[in-house]
Amino acid sequence: MPDPRLFYIDGSWVEPATPRLADVINPATEASIARISHGSSADVDRAVAAARAAFPAFAATSREERLALFGRIVECFKARREELARAVTAEMGSPAKLSWDMQTGSSIVYFEEAAAVLRDFEFDRLKGTTLIAHEPIGVCGLITPWNWPLNQIVTKLAPALAAGCTVVLKPSELSPLSALLLAEVLHEAGVPKGVFNLVNGTGAEVGAAIAAHPDIDMVSFTGSTRAGILVAEAAAKTVKRVHQELGGKSANIILPDANLDLAVTDGVNRCFINSGQSCIAPTRMFVHRSQKDEIIDRAKAVAVAAAAIVGDPTSPETTMGPVAGMAQFTKVGGMIETGIAEGATLVAGGPGRPKDLSRGYFIRPTIFSDVSPDMTIARQEIFGPVLSILTYDDEAEAIRLANDTVYGLAGYVYSQDEEHARRIAAHIRAGRIFINNPPFDFNAPFGGYKQSGNGRELGIFGMTEFLEVKAVLGYSQV
Template sequence: MYDFRKFYIDGAWVSPANPRDLEVVSPATERPVGAISLGSAVDVDRAVKAARAAFASFSQISRKERIALLQRIIEVMQKHLPRLGEVISDEMGAPLGLAVQVQAGAGIGHFMAALTALQTFEFEEQLNGTLVRREPIGVCGLITPWNWPINQIACKVAPALAAGCTVVLKPSEIAPLCAHVFAEILEEAGVPKGVFNLVDGDGPTVGEALARHPDVDMISFTGSTRAGVQVAKMAADTVKRVSQELGGKSANIILDDADLTAAIKGGVMPMLINSGQSCNAPSRMLVPAKLYDEAVRIAKSIAERCVVGDPKASGTTMGPVASKAQFDKIQGLIQRGVDEGARLVTGGLGRPDELTRGYFVRPTIFADVTNSMTIAREEIFGPVLVMIPYQDEQEAVRIANDTVYGLAGYVHSGSLERARNVAKQLRAGMIHINGAALDMNAPFGGYKQSGNGREWGREGLREFLETKAVLGHFAEQ
């Protein structure tokens, strides 16, 4: 059992003002694996004061010193990577290999991307007689989710520190344990006291206290669109900057000249990795009507090769979803798909037959889906793929853009020029051509109700900076 019932504030592990314990439950066993304490507005205020006090000096340290700090963090993270991955697997159910190599590994990747951005970023430029400076925005409240916990913590903390900001982190109470290991890593790496602070809690208490706090200059939030709207409303009274990475219902357009088997595999596998719990997952597969039956057959074959089970077992390729609430939501949406007339190709309700405990979901594919169905409109956030036929390229683009979301898009084609042309027409923040992998130096973020602002790399660093114009700075004496 992990005992993480203290908060990290002002460089020390401290007890909550009013302890309120919460068990962290393994989604694989439905049994407790650890405990945290839920904080209050009093704890948030204490952390914000520490961050504000630290900002005065940390914001003034040199680029060279910040580079050295990020390098030390990377070194310590690499040393603790196996432990970090094991904790992630225990608390949110990712298969151990995925948890260590990809989930925890992404944390190091974001620090390396922030380091690269910091080494080359121009914080000052001359514009006629004016000096344009980009300075750290201040104290940043970071609210992160449970699905890729260290990935999303690191992609906020790394650029914030690179910019010279101080932070207060509220990780998800569903998967908070790895955040405590992360805090221990930063402590070992010598992050100055007050620069990084951690307060556990739920959204209505700690999240709201952070969003409303008058001494927090910026909120960076990752989560559902519904919760993001609430955070923005709470932050509005103090006119703080709000950066949001929210939901998605990304379309995967397979054009008629694509390598069909490779394209289908490249669309199904991301829906199974991390149990489909990725905001940028290609959850709507759009296939030419003339190739549709063959595409459905291939997708079914790929999904049925997935091995669902114990995250610690060597042969497991998909673990459980992260919580009972998530399991119940997915089950309800699968039933909704059946009720609305979609054809269940594989998967469906309940756990896989051999599993009697844990929040395991059957890899599920629906065919004969129209874009007006609930399962094509709502973010399911599980291993559920919907397949939609289209008649021509123009209809595919129209269907792809017919959504309130705009996080990612995918295009598969045998012609790079044709794929590029379709990519230009998609209203989304990130387009993957022919299975191109994510690039941690490239901006991550979306259009419409998928959020605002960008994370990762140079654009992620820019989010944590204010712009100052010093007029007359270059005037002749």
């Protein structure tokens, strides 16, 4: 582990302009596990200057040179994977198996998939006598969240590098340790100096400085809708491109002809994965009124089983760790209390830690039924292991209720009739729809409608976010 008090700028570990230390808290123990520096606009200026100086040479590298770089990055990442996984578990409470399988495993795949897109991407094509050229947009500011710390860095960083851009990264101050290790990985892989830079700090200071900086050409942000609005406002004065992946309140429509063993078990588990701290979590389960009681019983059984294995995230048996910090613990607990106060029926879980856990930011896996669409728990993103079950009488109502939200990040449909499921999916206003627990597609575009953001990550869509389009008229005289 590099010295967490340092920043990575222009290929070296450097002291902050003004030393200001803050603790990194292990949410399972509530103990400090490291002290990092919080940067300032002066540190951002230095990182941006390095990225700006490095951009012309890196933008001019060939496809083959970048592919070779990606190969080295993947090998170095794999060599450090165990250390990276342990860091994620320590900094944000992700269970060890999840940190290995998904937190680090997905990062490897996303580097590999970005390389595959780069290998086949047509940067220049002739349309009539006009050349259509795709060129790297320039210096990119990446502001990433704490819930999938490596994953959300790589989904931005990999396509940015593939496109030929240079980067200034601000990871979450709650989960910075894995990002520092990633900086070491990139250094070991031979990423040219200035191409990747990292400044730790708060969104209010470092994030705002990145968004507003006149020498940053694009900012890519993942986080809450509230924070995304602030980023967009700060970026507006310099008319830079803004890509946002924001909040969600995803609907899960279980049709009457669904396989309930699959639909309910998968729906509850998807809601609870990563302690419910996933923007695409299906937190609103819509069930036909005639199946309400049966589905509630099934969902309760899944929640009770999940509650039995909440605990120490370093244990291989644990499937649910804590939420990421005191603020989240307080927020989620408050939302559970609000659900009770507003009249929802508590099916499983409830406020307070699970029994036998006296410390750590652990939340009981919680399910509410008799939730009406106007209740707070049905409208606001909770970002914890809390599921709301709502009923519908016909498919038109299910679709209307599913779309009755300011968000539009994801949706889920379960039916044993695939054509039936497809018809429902076509009406859900969201950027990604899952039908019947499909195999994960690492190239599928990811992003939202409405207040869930704009632009897309992953695959060819993720690559084009980091490219400008130039038309050269008269390029060919034929």
